[in-house]
Amino acid sequence: MYSSSINCPQCGDAQALTFKHTKLTVCSSCGSTLFIEDEQVRLAGKQSVLADYPSLIQLNRSFTCHHDSYLPVGHIRYTYKLGYWDEWWVLDNSGEGKWLSVDEGDFVLERPISIQSGIPNLALLALDQEYTILNQEWVVTELDRAKCIGFAGELPEIIEAGETYEYAHLSGLNGELLTLEFPENQAVRSYMGQWLDPYSIKVD
């Protein structure tokens, strides 16, 4: 696994980095948010501590699921119409990063993918509509707006508390999931993955 470190410009404390493409980290000593761009560290204000709710997944505590091992290194909490959910940036055995979404016992593991064409227009998306994306049939099962309410650890993208974006969840015929995120004035982000059984997760 990748290993590097930076010094927090606020308190000077060394911060270990476990992911090569980390763009944002929260100083574990002073809680400052640090943007990392081209090996330059930029202070981006203070990050408050995320409220501690009961969770199977814990930051920097590895877990296994179906013989695969994961290490959660970053954590974002979002709110949506119904409540909140947690996104965990986890690194697998090979050091590849994936997003693990956890919402009241629903666990979904997704990896960022690139979709060149076929992404429907946000304004035209509707629940239960069917689309063919990446030569696969998908049905829109959820449409909502997410708002970031806090983050911790290392993250592969720069995010700000209070940031919002529209998203769509699409389900495949065999339990696959496709998530499309529509941040304002930015390119659509897409992720594809599968449901994880929380009863198969063993925290080390």
Next chain:
Amino acid sequence: MSVQAPHKTTIRSIKCTSCGAPLALRAGHKIRTLTCQYCGAVMDTRDEFAVLDKFINQEKPITPLDIGMQGEIKGIEFTIVGIIASTAEGSTWVDHLLYSPTHGYAWLSYQQGHLVFERRVRDLPDNNLNYQKHRLGSRFYAGGRAYKLFDHYTSTISYVAGELTWIAKRGDTSSVIEAIKPPYQYSQEQTEGETEYYLGEYQNAEEVLNSFGAIEHRHPPQGIHPAQPMKKPFLKALHKAAKPFAIIALLAFLLINIFFDGNTMSSFYVLASDVQTGKQTRYPIKIDKPKAIIQLKIQSRMPQPYVQFDTILGSDNNTYIDIGKNLSGLPKTMKINSWVEANYNMTSLFKAPKAGTYYLEFRPGRVAAAPSNTSEKTRITVQVTQGIYTRKYFIWLLIFSLTGLLLYPVFRMLYENKRWKGAHGD
């Protein structure tokens, strides 16, 4: 910036918007309705608890569990937040909605004293489940397990209370296909436009009710639940332990029969009339391996009641072989009380103290009836085999080990017959 803590972990209280009774909200944000246990009002948790429906005169189903109880299943702490009773084909069961902040929602199903822990899974069956196409007992795979189709029915909701993740109405129906691999069960539930799959696991009711503090309300389980595993730990252990012994006994028995059947040293017949009249009563037997086990086999088809013989095996200097304890029913003098009435065969095993020629001597015994002409020609056949390996110990071992091996499958077969009597197949 400060992060606002969503209100999730504490119990919230509200008043029923229909009757004003105090109600608690224990689950998370996926709860869709709250049904008042007192007046039956179904309230929309996402619309200011507006009353959507009302279940009038609901009869509370019989269950040892109740809303608000907390306990552990599979090491996870759950709270009972809702209850649904359903009926199908004369049966009633009660499903308790469980909530865990870490594992979400699950069900604890109670029926006739049996408890099954169920949760929604995303593992689809390897073929489309259709009870019209698939017969009872037909097999399919889901989530790495092979299930057998057990039942199909249409369930109807008869009672609702507490929190639920959807808007349930009394009289709502769903089509259920149930398959089993005890202690697991896999079910497909189809409602209008939606198909969901559930994985169930049969629970030790005593342990679960104890954990939920409801053990005093326990009812003894009745009959065999479809997902109930057979609990015969002693027979199972015996079955496992007996397997190597059965194999050893069987192999030993076959090896002895094939390779260690001994050498026939003498084989002759004696006329019963010769013995009876005293014409010839002594017959020589040569033994050249004194340490080998010798088998003396005497057979006759004398009609009875006829005559009783005593037989003696002696050495050439008139000393008898002391055969010790090995020759059951015979005195140490080798006097062989051969056959009683109706006993036509005699087999004796012994060891000779030294090599040499021995004599088998028949001593006429009590005459039970006058010999006829026919019976005078009756033959007594004698066969002496040297180097015999006794089979009886292996036969007993085989009998015991096979009994130990087969008891569990036999009990299991009877148990499965009882289980499958309750299955419905078209």
